[in-house]
Amino acid sequence: MEQTTNTSALTDIPVQEEKQYSYLNLGPTHPATHGIFQNVLKMDGEIIVEATPTIGYIHRAFEKLAEHRPFYQITPITDRMNYCSSPINNMGWHMTVEKLLKIEIPKRVQYIRVIIMELSRISDHIICNTIIGQDVGATTGFLYLFQYRERIYEIFEEICGARLTTNIGRIGGMERNIPDKAWDKLDQWLIDFPVAFKEFSGLLERNRIFMDRTINCGSITAEKALSYSFSGPNLRAAGVDYDVRVMNPYSSYEEFDFIVPVGTQGDTYDRFMVRQQEMHESLKIIHQALEKLKKEPSDIYHADVPEYVLPPKEDVYNDMEALIYHFKNIMGETEIPKGEVYHAVEGGNGELGFYLISDGGRKPYRLHFRRPCFIFYQAYPEMIKGSMLSDAIITMSSMNVIAGELDS
């Protein structure tokens, strides 16, 4: 009897049923974010209720800087955007200026550029895919493939002398002809890489644990992806076959035979698989480009535009014309036409666009970078809402968010 009175007395007391959430700072310098950006997560246990991303930690004012630099000095700035595939950024910038100047680029240079761009696409995708493996706990694949990324950098080193921030090529072509050693290294890499890549694919692609972990994790529908202006592998994983190389071909991509892989779910597994397939396609393109190069004269490495291409050093000392052009180039005194031009390339993460307004001066009047990371990262809070913290981590790594590109 006593007990019942007790309980009735208890029910009279209003029970405070306020839900308690905890807040977690993911970043700015968390090893799993692979870059410096912060997410303030509102968590209910291990479920993410809300995410507030903060970016700008490595903002370096590239757009302002670019307004104060001659055109050729902007190439090193573009290096530092998506530093996992800086040659693509460099080439995109060169092609933007070439479009403004209406320079016709020789076929051989275009094919060389295609090879370099596809190599850097592979190195970009190697990073992204092995990191997905790393973040789900499969370190082996990471160790297998990173050696081959290293060897891609060695090829870049032979071509331009730098590894990560390459500053590769010049407006109007390449800075020098590709040395034989680079070709040898490329040939050897083309033999070795597919073997290791097959091993890596065997480790993860049909691995039940990996599939269970990544399928339906961080998925996004095609409509959502389009409304958030996704591009590149992330959009293709959602099922939209938008590839700048096919839609608006540049650098003779229209001559190459390759397919645009698409996914269906837009989840982490699809993004992983789209990148895997793209690496195969890139290898195909490199082989085709090497075939095409055989038919081209081997001594052409830039367009015939002395106003924009630095002459060889020995000519500068012995030839007056070359000395004049050297001086004009270095001082940025060459004539640049007035104009407004947009050029997009398919970067490692998607449509990398350069919107350039020139007022005829030695510097751009305005240069705007369309950075794919910056645009698709805003969908991230929506993609991870309701998922576990560990899913949020691999969603982020499968989106390949690069802090340099995010913050410009």
Place this chain on the structure above:
Amino acid sequence: MEEVSTEEQIVTVLKEKFGGEILSIESPYNFLTVILRPEKIISIIKFLYDEEGYQYLTTLCGVHYPDQKSIVVMYQLHNLRQNKRLRLKIALPEDKPVVPTLTTVFPAANWMERETYDFFGVTFEGHPNLIRILNVEEMIIFPMRKEYPLEDQTREDKNDQMFGR
């Protein structure tokens, strides 16, 4: 049967529908550019989205023209089905640049507009969260405007006469 709209067709459609809004039409480097009055920009983009298939917002940015005392906002749309790109531009007064937000049509415009606000001070009316995105919150200027030099002149910790600052 879907009709393939060429550049001229979209220009005719725009002229028919919003003739009074168009200031000029040009095509620098084969990129169709329409310069518009700022008042109806969002309804024009909404129309292009609904009727003409421009359903992909490529980018959005500001450009400052101190001579004309204006800040131009550039919208770049893409019709992915027909692979047609279109650039729209509006000029806003420098001292009070206000334009309605595009987030009602494209969620992707959210951060792009925040970036434009951050660097040019363009106010996007109705934006859900119009705060600075890349710069520090304490910043009082809009650094991409042309009157601001590359180095921050208000800083006192840097006194490097050697480099002409």
